[in-house]
Amino acid sequence: MISFEGQKSKDLIQKIQIHESEPVALKGIFSTSDIEWLKKIKDETFTLKNQTSEKLINRERKPLGRMAHPQGQAAKDIEDLVRYKIKDCTAGNFTMSFTFHENFFPYGIHTDAAYDSREYLYKQGVIPLEIHPLDAKVYTVIFHQKAYHPISYPSDIETIQTLKPKELAAIQNLDSEIKIGDKELSDYWQGTNDKERFRGFEIALPFCWVLGDMALWDRAHLHCSSDFKNHGIEGKVGLMWVSRKIAE
Ligand SMILES: [Fe+2]
Secondary structure, X not given: OOOOOOOOOHHHHHHHHHOOOOOEEEOOOOOHHXXXXXXXXXXXXXXXXXXXXXXXXXXXXXXXEEEEOOOXXXXXXXXXXXXXXXXXXXXXXXXXXXXXXXXXXXXXXXXOXXXXXXXXXXXXXXXXXXXXXOOOOOEEEXXXXXOOOOOEOOOOHHHHHOOOHHHHOOOEOOOOOOOOOHHHHHHHOOOOOHHHHOOOOOEEEEEEOOOOOEXXXXXXXXXXXXXXXXXXXXXXXXXXXXXXXXXX
């Protein structure tokens, strides 16, 4: 089932679209010492119980990961660094928030839009900090398809087949004629049902997790992680940020 909670007015969506741009991978923008410094803040934040939360346990009773939300001076210092690095890709007034994500399982297709129907979505990004094992290739795959409210698209074919036209219409440009190519499917997912699972979606940016790089995209873009199991990924840790425009 696809939720309709947090849907925005046509007027607000038009305003959000004024600031939209293509997803980009900014290569080599963080030095080794930047990454080490971010990892140090990450480790410190994870020790603070009031700033961390466990992710859900999955069907096999394994933890999916953890999140930590830096606050105060740590958040301010991170923001100063990231704002400087994205200054050529952003404009005007916006606020930012940061979360460290430690993941042992890949995220399915979703948006990180907002439940607040008045929120003026802007950009979001991911800064890779750790990949386990280090030489493995893991991706955040950003699609052309968009939605301006929080969406979690099912990963199992049976549920996808039960989606109603109204639910599918909540995703812009979803087109059942679009099929992701075999090479991309095997590079990023390799599951047996993936051709059908990703039917309708077109890849805008496959962002390979490389230390020092950052991907940046509009918050309306649906995105997901590449597969872990078929590609020998044990886990990854990244710093995610989301931004919102200040309403004029
Ligand atoms: Fe996300």
